[in-house]
Amino acid sequence: MKSLILFVISLPLIFAGCSAKKSMSPYEARINMSSQREAADYATGTTVTAESSRPGTARGGSTSYAKKLRAVNKDIEVADKNDQNPSDSKPESKSDAVKISRMIIYYGNLSISVLHPEQSLQKALKIAEDMGGYMKSRNNFRVVLRIPSAKFFKFISIIEPFGEVTSRRIRSEDVTAQFVDLSMRMNNLLKARERLLAILAKAVKVKDTLEIEREITRVTGQLEQIKGQLRYLQNLVSFATVTLRFHKKYSSMQSSGQKIKLESPIYWISTFDINNLLRN
């Protein structure tokens, strides 16, 4: 008898649990996972350090940065699919709190003095391609490369020994808040559109139908805009932007006698040459 009562009491709980799981949007599912992971981190005393937030460094042991990026990408794709088939998606406002693991954009800017700029540049391009990156633009010996974020620091460490680094600037930008904000707005808009579609199905008057459709168009427009921004951010996070400048290095070592020539003690004297004159 007792077991029967327990079974009857637990039935609604089981159904509630199942329905909650079914109606969970992909973002919420991932966010839930992220929350659980963070909760686990806090529970085990693991804190997010600069080292652990570096791309390519595993955080919490098993989950790598690349995996996280793939997960987010997948979510955006799923959201797109749901968007194409709105009947399949069932957004539910179980929790509006969106938590996303850290999203960081990396930028690198290097000026390197080398003996053969063209050769060095070609070599850098080859390394970038081997690492899964690509060239964004090139202007003489200045090249902008996109390198997978996970390999950003490795790429820099390979490039630096090419010559004498005359300038090095590396910065990062945390866009987690922006990403969370956009994700939340996307979720809200998806829900709003669902509701509008439901109202549209019930509308009888032509005037009402037109008004709802207009509203749906507006919401869809905003939704597309946010998805575009999310994709753009995603791309920036996935690929670090590295700007390389190669300068010709005039060897101060005489090839035969290995004699060191000291540079001029008067800095402005180097501004006098035909190149400077003809470009004045």
Add this chain to the structure above:
Amino acid sequence: MKKYLLIFTVLFALGCGHVNFDPPSEFIEKSKTSERLVLVSSDASRIRLSWRENTKNGTHKFWSNLMKRELTTFKGYKLTNTEEYKSNATIMEFTPPPLYKDYIYTVAVMTNDDDLYILELGCETSAYAEKKKSFLSLLKKVYSKEIN
């Protein structure tokens, strides 16, 4: 009172700058500051006159040697000719590195106790003879007005 003020302003304006020279024939003034005058010709040759404050013992030989060293040792220029102009000036002709292989770069360094003048000419080899005349004419003007 106004009259004196006007005269003072005009005189002050005339006195400002160290490179108040008219361009020689075939050249026009491209830009001018108190310390630098840039002239161009129709075939894109350039003459530039620069002024700097001279320091103690800063003879024309010192500055011309420094410039020669900078250009030949670090920038790949070849010195083709050197000549002294009067007592306080040196004229040097250089063949630039391969990027400007069809050009000639000429520099004149002039000094007195307070001033250091550097006059440069950059032009194609084919036009050099013609342009050097203009260069020398400006050199004479600078020398007679500022160095002597």
